[in-house]
Amino acid sequence: MAEIKRHDELQGAIVHVYDGIEEADNQLPLWWLAIFYGAIVFAIGYWFYYEAYAAAPLGRAAYDEQMAAEAAAAPEVTPEQLVAMGEDAEAVAAGRAVFEANCVACHDQMAQGKIGPNLTDAYWIHGGSAMDIHLTITQGYPAKGMPPWGPSLGAEAVNHAVAYILSIRNTNVEGKEAQGELYAPEGAVEDAGVQEPAEVLDGAAAAPADGDDAEHAEPADHAEHADGEPTAEGSGSNEATEE
Ligand code: HEC
DSSP states (O other), X not given: OOOOOEEETTTXXXXXXXXXXXXXXXXXXXXXXXXXHHHHHHHXXXXXXXXXXXXXXXXXXXXXXXXXXXXXXXXXXXXXXXXXXXXXXXXXXXXXXXXXXHTHHHHOTTSOOXXXXXXXXXXXXXXXXXXXXXXXXXXXXXXXXXXXXXXXXOHHHHHHHHHHHHHHTTOXXXXXXXXXXXXXXXXXXXXXXXXXXXXXXXXXXXXXXXXXXXXXXXXXXXXXXXXXOHHHHHHHHHHHHHO
């Protein structure tokens, strides 16, 4: 036991003085000791459980396992399923709710585009097919400002969002100017009387989407489709001017 140098009013017995710095020797509080020894006991138990015997996977491995299991459980979606959902009022309504909750900030209320592109026109940066849209929403293009939604929304909500976008695709809400390339779903290509989708793309580049069909004598079936279908109009002028 160290020699007691003096008694301090607050600190009690001073047992050591060096260069005028005094050191007392007091009991550590019980709560402090409990945490200290408890941590040691816990660390030993933890080490044996997770490291020595690997009785359970570590956090990261457990997370990976769970994600893999979820990915495996998530049903692979087919284009047919997505297209069918796009025609299913319930799925579209669910998708609209997803859209309003998550997407309007960038794509605006009517999906006419704001920070993100107009989703109601026929032009797509990343492709306008059901599977293209599904991929875009699932993985996003974070470098271009489109967040990945797969992880946060889950497979079902993503499918609903795709259904909603399929239902508004080519409705041409007045909004942000077209970006990307013309995507014509098979049906629309046929409607426009064009056999080759490649021609449609050329037409889009050569003639502005709003089309000045009046100058060209259009066959009657083109005129019928002139109500807001850039596919028909674009390709129409293309045929008339370049062939
Ligand atoms: C933080 C802003 C932001 C939010 C929120 C957002 N997007 Fe986007 N989105 C973008 C941007 C920016 C692009 C264009 C990316 C590019 O230029 O490559 C884009 C592109 C897209 C495209 C592809 C369009 C094309 O022309 O190929 C789709 C589809 C899309 N978003 C759907 C959604 C859906 C559905 C949601 C909600 C679940 C959503 N976005 C939420 C910013 C956003």
